[in-house]
Each structure stands twice: as C-alpha cells, then as structure tokens.
Amino acid sequence: VVVIDSGLGQAWGERDRARYRVDPEVPGLGQALAGIGVDPAAVTDAVLTHLHFDHAGGWVERDADGELVPVLAGAVHHVQRAQWEWAEQAAPRDRGSYLAERYQPLSRAGLIQLHDGEGSLFPGLEVLRFDGHTPGLQAPVLRGETGSAVAFPADLMPTLSHGGSNWIMAYDLQPLVTFKDKQRFLERAAAERWAVVLEHDPEIEAVRVTAGAEGFEFTPGACPATI
Numbered sequence: 001v002v003v004i005d006s007g008l009g010q011a012w013g014e015r016d017r018a019r020y021r022v023d024p025e026v027p028g029l030g031q032a033l034a035g036i037g038v039d040p041a042a043v044t045d046a047v048l049t050h051l052h053f054d055h056a057g058g059w060v061e062r063d064a065d066g067e068l069v070p071v072l073a074g075a076v077h078h079v080q081r082a083q084w085e086w087a088e089q090a091a092p093r094d095r096g097s098y099l100a101e102r103y104q105p106l107s108r109a110g111l112i113q114l115h116d117g118e119g120s121l122f123p124g125l126e127v128l129r130f131d132g133h134t135p136g137l138q139a140p141v142l143r144g145e146t147g148s149a150v151a152f153p154a155d156l157m158p159t160l161s162h163g164g165s166n167w168i169m170a171y172d173l174q175p176l177v178t179f180k181d182k183q184r185f186l187e188r189a190a191a192e193r194w195a196v197v198l199e200h201d202p203e204i205e206a207v208r209v210t211a212g213a214e215g216f217e218f219t220p221g222a223c224p225a226t227i
C-alpha cells in the first residue's frame with residue numbers, strides 16, 4: 001500500500017488552524033485511511049513529493065504526550081535527497097514552508113529513504129524529478145497492468161489554472177526551470193495518456209492531457225479508481 005503526500009494534517013494549534021483554514025471536518029491521515037478500510041500499519045511506502053508543510057504536514061500526529069510522531073510507523077518514506085538538503089539549509093526564499101517538526105520525526109524513526117534523481121522505486125511506481133518549484137520535487141507516476149497511469153505533479157501543476165506552460169506560480173524558486181519542467185511533464189502526460197491529479201485544485205480532481213495545435217489541452221475528470 002502506497003500513500004502519496006499527506007496534506008496539511010490535523011496536528012495544528014488554534015492560530016495555525018485559523019491562518020491556514022484547516023478544515024476540522026477533514027480527517028487526518030490515519031483516520032482518512034481507516035475510513036477507506038486501510039490499516040495505517042499496513043502502508044509499506046509513502047512518497048513525499050516535497051517537504052513543504054501543505055504537502056508533508058500530515059505525516060505526523062500528536063501522541064498522548066503531545067509529541068509529533070509518524071502516522072505510518074511501518075512505511076518507508078521516499079524523498080529526493082536534494083529536497084531534504086534544501087529543507088535542512090532553510091533557504092530564506094521558502095523557509096516559511098518548511099517545518100522541521102513535521103519531517104524530523106520521520107528521520108528519527110529511521111523511516112526516510114533518500115533518492116538521487118529519477119527512476120523506478122519498484123515495479124509500477126516511477127518518480128520524475130523537477131527543480132523549478134523547489135529543488136528535488138518528485139512526481140510519482142503509478143502504472144497499472146492495463147497500461148494506464150496516474151501522475152501526481154504536485155506543485156509543478158497545482159491547479160488547472162497552472163496547466164499552460166506559461167502559467168507559473170510567482171512562488172516558484174526558478175520559474176524558467178518550471179517552464180521546461182512542465183513542458184517535459186506534459187509531453188509525456190499527453191503521449192502516455194496519464195491521468196494527472198491536481199493536488200491544489202478546489203474543483204477538479206484530475207485531467208487528461210492532449211497536445212493540440214495551439215498547445216496542450218486539458219479534459220477534467222475524476223482520478224481513476226483503478227488502473
């Protein structure tokens with residue numbers, strides 16, 4: 001069982017809840033898994049696209065003593081080395097997006113596995129590496145037995161509004177690298193007919209990409225339940 005990105009999680013104090021508008025109705029990771037019949041202890045692998053807290057804040061929860069501890073205590077947590085080192089040096093430009101208390105418990109528990117670049121983590125799961133949003137963002141691509149695939153580009157393409165190659169978040173550290181990153185991602189997404197999940201889009205779960213005469217075109221839909 002593989003989990004990709006945890007979201008914000010629920011282990012926040014009142015001030016942060018208000019600031020980030022954490023919805024108390026949305027369950028934390030452990031509860032969410034239990035809600036779909038998956039025992040958190042049965043999860044073998046967690047893929048962290050990157051360590052910004054809105055994607056990686058939910059890998060930990062508070063125990064009875066109020067300590068932040070891993071939710072998936074039996075899972076290998078896969079991260080790109082470049083992203084881990086970037087977070088550790090706490091660069092001023094996106095320092096506010098890294099909270100060591102959210103990812104250090106994973107390291108202390110020996111659950112972190114660092115990777116250098118692209119490749120297959122195991123059969124059916126490949127990661128692509130992009131550096132424009134933040135160094136060492138990895139986008140997992142899950143491949144099914146029928147040849148269909150689902151990709152999670154995370155903040156390379158957070159919403160459908162960022163679908164076109166030119167529509168890049170001002171927040172990205174290297175916008176021109178994002179431009180090339182996205183072009184490369186979308187070419188493969190179109191050629192291989194991936195369902196592309198939009199982690200930040202409030203309305204659209206996923207899109208299919210086609211290469212049109214005037215650029216890429218996007219057809220919204222649901223993330224396929226099976227591949």
Ligand SMILES: [Zn+2]
Pocket residue numbers: 050052133155
């Ligand atoms: Zn991010």
